[in-house]
Amino acid sequence: MDLSVQLGKLRLKNPLICASCEFTMTTAGIKAALDAGAGAVIAKSVNESPQAARQLDTAEYVLLDDNWHVIPWEDSHAQDASLFCRSGLARTPLHEWLPMLAELDAYARSKDSYVVGSITVAEAEPAAEIAAKMEAAGLRWIELNLSAPHGREAAAGAVRQITATETVADYVRRVRRAVSVPLAVKLTAQSDDPLELARVAIGEGADMLVMIGRTPGFMPDIETQKPILNSWAAIGGRWALPSSLYWISKYWRNVSREIPIIGTNGARYAEDVLRFLLSGARAVEMASVVMTNGPQTFSSMIRELQSYCEAENVSRLEELVGKAADAAATYGELPMISRSGYPWDRFTR
Ligand SMILES: Cc1cc2nc3c(=O)[nH]c(=O)nc-3n(C[C@H](O)[C@H](O)[C@H](O)COP(=O)(O)O)c2cc1C
Numbered sequence: 489m490d491l492s493v494q495l496g497k498l499r500l501k502n503p504l505i506c507a508s509c510e511f512t513m514t515t516a517g518i519k520a521a522l523d524a525g526a527g528a529v530i531a532k533s534v535n536e537s538p539q540a541a542r543q544l545d546t547a548e549y550v551l552l553d554d555n556w557h558v559i560p561w562e563d564s565h566a567q568d569a570s571l572f573c574r575s576g577l578a579r580t581p582l583h584e585w586l587p588m589l590a591e592l593d594a595y596a597r598s599k600d601s602y603v604v605g606s607i608t609v610a611e612a613e614p615a616a617e618i619a620a621k622m623e624a625a626g627l628r629w630i631e632l633n634l635s636a637p638h639g640r641e642a643a644a645g646a647v648r649q650i651t652a653t654e655t656v657a658d659y660v661r662r663v664r665r666a667v668s669v670p671l672a673v674k675l676t677a678q679s680d681d682p683l684e685l686a687r688v689a690i691g692e693g694a695d696m697l698v699m700i701g702r703t704p705g706f707m708p709d710i711e712t713q714k715p716i717l718n719s720w721a722a723i724g725g726r727w728a729l730p731s732s733l734y735w736i737s738k739y740w741r742n743v744s745r746e747i748p749i750i751g752t753n754g755a756r757y758a759e760d761v762l763r764f765l766l767s768g769a770r771a772v773e774m775a776s777v778v779m780t781n782g783p784q785t786f787s788s789m790i791r792e793l794q795s796y797c798e799a800e801n802v803s804r805l806e807e808l809v810g811k812a813a814d815a816a817a818t819y820g821e822l823p824m825i826s827r828s829g830y831p832w833d834r835f836t837r
Pocket residue numbers: 507508509510532533534549571573575576577606608633674701702724725752753754755773774775776777
């Protein structure tokens with residue numbers, strides 16, 4: 489059973505990527521994800537702003553159930569919960585962070601995997617400088633996160649969410665000029681046209697795209713009548729999956745099949761990974777499920793993907809990429825449906 493996928497020039501042994509998050513902020517977390525079989529691990533993001541790192545000191549993380557009540561991290565339904573949080577960036581100084589990542593990437597190489605350097609942007613030129621340092625340290629792959637859902641809440645200029653095409657162009661151009669290793673660009677859907685952001689990023693030299701970043705959120709607690717976490721925050725959950733797949737499938741159909749796309753936001757089970765692939769993604773970045781269920785998520789998902797391939801006679805997982813997106817009809821192509829009524833007619837009969 490071949491679970492490997494091609495991401496431009498890079499071949500991943502499987503499509504399961506441990507996404508950038510607090511779990512990938514330490515040597516122990518990154519190694520655990522590699523040991524569990526992740527195809528790649530995106531290290532926690534850094535940038536040039538001390539305020540962005542300081543934001544980690546006020547970060548808080550809760551799980552919300554379907555009814556928007558806080559549940560314990562150990563709850564048996566944690567995997568299905570929404571992760572509502574404030575976050576910050578890695579606090580380790582760059583001169584210690586980069587050698588640590590380089591060493592971990594050497595470890596990753598021994599496991600046929602990657603440790604990827606990640607920058608959640610503040611300003612463009614410093615992002616390019618950090619990217620150049622990542623490459624100089626020996627990292628083989630860099631991710632530029634333009635999608636931070638905390639952008640509006642963070643201290644001025646500490647973390648930015650980039651929603652305008654010309655600004656995406658500027659950031660990608662500068663970072664592209666600074667590095668020659670594969671460059672992934674993570675985009676937000678909170679813009680007029682996420683597909684246009686993708687086109688611009690490709691035009692400026694992105695080697696792969698990551699879609700789609702989490703969303704900002706707000707949730708009152710009806711007992712205390714105060715906001716949960718006392719503030720605005722970012723949120724993600726399984727409910728985000730169809731929206732993420734919408735953009736992935738639209739990208740696959742309308743933007744590019746050559747420049748690979750990595751899905752993120754909403755995958756909690758191996759089935760969700762398959763849904764991402766069928767929509768056009770070649771790999772999937774997962775954070776929440778790693779934080780609720782631990783890195784062994786990767787080993788169990790690998791087994792489940794293998795069983796699916798066996799049961800469905802799929803010899804190469806890559807065969808699935810874009811299959812459902814290709815089968816989607818536009819509204820204009822759909823045949824007329826003759827019907828005798830609607831399910832809700834019973835309320836007015
Ligand atoms: C606590 C937390 C911290 C995160 N930090 C980063 C980050 O530093 N850089 C980044 O690019 N994405 C960050 N993300 C986003 C994740 O990488 C991922 O794209 C997102 O959580 C959606 O995937 P999921 O549904 O599997 O959680 C963070 C997510 C969470 C939950």
